[in-house]
Amino acid sequence: MATQGALAIRHAGKIYDPEGVHVVALDDVSVDIGAGEFCVIVGPSGCGKTTLLNAVAGFDQLTDGEIVMDEQLLASPGRKLLPGPDRMVVFQHGALFPWKTVLWNVACGPIAQNRMTPTEANEKARELLGRVGLAGAEKQYSGELSGGQKRRVEIVRALMNDPKILLLDEPFRALDALTKSVVQEYLLELYDYSRKTVFFITHDLEEAIFLADNVVVMTTRPGRVKKIVRVDMPRPRTHEVTTTDRFLQLKSELGAAIHEEALRAFEAGERELA
Amino acid sequence: MKQSSHGGSPARELTTWFQLRRWLKARWNLNLLLGVISLTTLAAVWELGKPLGIPLISNVPPPSEVIVAAQDLLTSEQYWQGWYLSLQRITIGFIIAQIIGIPLGLAMAINRMTFDTTFPVIEILRPIPPVAWIPISIVFWPTREMSVIFIVFLGAFWIVLLNTIGGASHIDPSYKRAALSLGSRPNDLFWKIILPATIPSIVTGMAVGMGISWEMVVASEMIAGDTGLGYLLWLSFQINAIGHVIVCMISIGIAGYCSSAIIRAAGEWATPWRRLF
Numbered sequence: 001m002a003t004q005g006a007l008a009i010r011h012a013g014k015i016y017d018p019e020g021v022h023v024v025a026l027d028d029v030s031v032d033i034g035a036g037e038f039c040v041i042v043g044p045s046g047c048g049k050t051t052l053l054n055a056v057a058g059f060d061q062l063t064d065g066e067i068v069m070d071e072q073l074l075a076s077p078g079r080k081l082l083p084g085p086d087r088m089v090v091f092q093h094g095a096l097f098p099w100k101t102v103l104w105n106v107a108c109g110p111i112a113q114n115r116m117t118p119t120e121a122n123e124k125a126r127e128l129l130g131r132v133g134l135a136g137a138e139k140q141y142s143g144e145l146s147g148g149q150k151r152r153v154e155i156v157r158a159l160m161n162d163p164k165i166l167l168l169d170e171p172f173r174a175l176d177a178l179t180k181s182v183v184q185e186y187l188l189e190l191y192d193y194s195r196k197t198v199f200f201i202t203h204d205l206e207e208a209i210f211l212a213d214n215v216v217v218m219t220t221r222p223g224r225v226k227k228i229v230r231v232d233m234p235r236p237r238t239h240e241v242t243t244t245d246r247f248l249q250l251k252s253e254l255g256a257a258i259h260e261e262a263l264r265a266f267e268a269g270e271r272e273l274a
Numbered sequence: 275m276k277q278s279s280h281g282g283s284p285a286r287e288l289t290t291w292f293q294l295r296r297w298l299k300a301r302w303n304l305n306l307l308l309g310v311i312s313l314t315t316l317a318a319v320w321e322l323g324k325p326l327g328i329p330l331i332s333n334v335p336p337p338s339e340v341i342v343a344a345q346d347l348l349t350s351e352q353y354w355q356g357w358y359l360s361l362q363r364i365t366i367g368f369i370i371a372q373i374i375g376i377p378l379g380l381a382m383a384i385n386r387m388t389f390d391t392t393f394p395v396i397e398i399l400r401p402i403p404p405v406a407w408i409p410i411s412i413v414f415w416p417t418r419e420m421s422v423i424f425i426v427f428l429g430a431f432w433i434v435l436l437n438t439i440g441g442a443s444h445i446d447p448s449y450k451r452a453a454l455s456l457g458s459r460p461n462d463l464f465w466k467i468i469l470p471a472t473i474p475s476i477v478t479g480m481a482v483g484m485g486i487s488w489e490m491v492v493a494s495e496m497i498a499g500d501t502g503l504g505y506l507l508w509l510s511f512q513i514n515a516i517g518h519v520i521v522c523m524i525s526i527g528i529a530g531y532c533s534s535a536i537i538r539a540a541g542e543w544a545t546p547w548r549r550l551f
Contacts, residue, residue: 057451
C-alpha cells in the first residue's frame with residue numbers, strides 16, 4: 001500500500017469574475033482522498049470538476065480554501081501552486097506530444113527531472129508499455145496510435161514520473177464503449193500494480209462505480225459536494241462486476257442523485273437561453 | 275468496360291474489370307498511363323487547332339512550332355542565364371522572408387507587447403498586393419536586382435508570417451501544461467513545445483509562399499527586370515515570338531513545380547510525424 005499521496009481539499013472555492021460578473025464555480029468543496037485511494041468525481045457539465053482538478057494540478061488557482069497533501073500545505077489563496085511531477089495529469093483530449101515517438105513521450109519526464117538516465121528511463125518505459133500491451137508501439141509517433149492506445153500511453157507516461165497522485169480529467173470520454181471498457185481494465189491493472197492515489201473525473205456513472213473506491217457526486221453550479229458513496233466491491237475487478245447486484249444497487253443509488261443534478265443543470269441552461 | 279463474351283452477370287464483368295486494372299497496375303503504372311493519355315489528348319487538340327480551324331486555339335502556335343522554338347531557345351545563353359538568375363532571386367528573397375518571418379511570427383504569437391506594436395503596421399501593409407509594391411521598390415532600392423528580390427521577399431513574407439502567428443497561437447494549452455507537469459521549466463517551453471508544434475504551420479506557409487514567390491519574380495522581372503525567365507517571356511512577347519513565350523511559360527511551370535517539390539520534401543523531413551496523416 002502506498003504510504004503517501006493522501007490529498008485533502010478543504011473548503012475549496014473558486015469564483016470566476018470576467019467583466020464583473022461573479023460566477024461561483026466551486027463553493028466550499030471538501031474532499032479527502034486517502035493514500036492509494038481511487039476517488040472518482042461525477043457531476044453534470046459545468047459543476048467545477050475540471051476547475052478542481054486544475055487547482056490540484058497547479059494550472060489554476062483557487063480563490064478560497066486549501067489543498068493539502070500528506071499533511072503539507074500545497075495551495076491556499078496566498079500560496080500559488082505550480083505544476084509538478086508529483087501530480088501528473090491525463091488530459092481529456094490527450095496531450096501526448098505528436099512530434100515525438102511513443103517511447104520518447106513516456107521516458108521524457110524522468111529524464112527532464114534528472115531522476116533517471118535516458119537508458120534507465122527507456123528501460124522502465126518499455127517495461128510499462130509492455131504491461132499495457134503496447135510493447136511494439138514504442139518507435140511509432142503518437143499520431144499513429146488509436147484513441148485507446150493513446151490513453152494507455154498517456155497513463156503510462158504519467159506513472160513513469162512516480163507521482164504521488166494521478167489526476168485524470170475525463171480521459172476516456174472520446175472513446176467508443178468497447179475501447180473504453182478495455183482501457184478501463186488496463187487502468188485498473190496499472191492501479192493495482194502501482195497503488196497510486198487517483199483523482200478521476202467523469203460523466204459516466206458506470207465508469208465511476210467500476211473504477212472507484214469512493215464516488216463523489218457534485219452539484220451543478222455552484223459546485224458543491226452532494227454525496228459521497230463508498231464502493232465496497234473487492235479488487236482486482238473485471239467488467240464482470242458491472243452485472244452484480246451490488247453494482248446495480250450502487251448505480252441506482254448514485255443515479256438518482258446525479259439525475260437530479262443533471263436536471264437542475266439542464267433547467268439552468270434553459271433559463272440562461274431564455 | 276469490356277463486354278463479357280461469356281454472357282456473365284454484372285458482378286462478373288466487374289471482376290473482369292478489376293482483374294484488368296490489376297493486370298495494368300502490375301505491368302504498367304495505371305496512373306502514369308492515364309496521365310500520358312490526357313497529356314497526349316491535350317497536345318493533339320492543340321496541334322490540330324490550326325488545320326481544323328478551331329477558334330481561339332488557332333491563335334497560338336501549335337506544339338510542333340513550340341518545339342522548334344524550344345530548340346532555338348534552349349541553345350541560347352540568355353535562356354539558361356534566365357533560369358539561373360530567376361532561381362537565384364527566388365532563393366534569396368524566399369530565404370530572407372523565412373529568416374525574418376518565422377522569428378517575428380513566433381515573437382508576435384508569444385509576446386503580447388510585440389504583437390500589439392507590430393500588428394497595426396502589418397495589417398496596413400499586408401493587404402497591398404506585392405505587385406503594387408514594384409514602383410516604390412524601384413525607387414527605394416539602389417539596384418533593379420534588389421527591387422526584384424524585395425518583391426519576391428514580400429510574396430513569401432506575409433504568408434509565412436501569418437501562418438507562423440496562427441500556428442504558434444493556436445497550440446493546445448494541454449501540451450504546455452503536460453510539459454510543465456513533466457518537469458519542464460517554463461523557459462524550456464519555447465524549444466520543447468511551441469517550436470515543434472508550430473513547424474507544421476510554418477511548412478504550410480512556406481509551400482504557399484513559394485508559389486507566390488514565383489508569381490512575384492515573374493511579375494517584377496517583366497516590369498523592373500532586364501534578365502530572368504519573366505523578363506525573357508515579356509521580351510519574346512514584345513518581339514512577337516509567341517513560341518518562345520510558351521517555352522518560357524512551361525519553363526516557369528517546371529521551375530515552380532521543382533521548387534514546391536523541394537519545399538515539400540523539406541517539410542516532410544522537418545515533420546516526420548505528419549507523414550502518416
